[in-house]
Amino acid sequence: MQGFYKNDNGYLVWSEDRVINDNFELWLDKKDTYNYPVEGWIWAENEREARIVLECFGPQPYPSWTLNRTTAEWEAPVPLPKTGKLYTWDEETLSWEEVAP
DSSP states (O other): OOEEEEEETTEEEEESSEEEOSSOEEEGGGGGGSOSOBTTBEEESSHHHHHHHHTOOOOOSSTTOEEETTTTEEEOSSOOOOSSSOEEEETTTTEEEEOOO
16 A cells, blocks of 8 residues: 555554654655655555565564565465465474364
């Protein structure tokens, strides 16, 4: 989703159309007039773009997972099965385990 984004201690903060505080105001209709970053805030067309620009990828979910800087996502060492079923990651066996219905 497009909007204003900021990296807040590793967590991505988003506002669709405005950011207002004591020091400045950012408005959607003036987004192209600002000199970014404004106290850490940028304008991005989508979350992936914002994560890459701000280097904000969130906490590493498991020790075995690695960061894909192209997609801005954490990836398991084994791809998630595409069976339409629900799975959970088992860090001990480094595998996906099907969640019982």
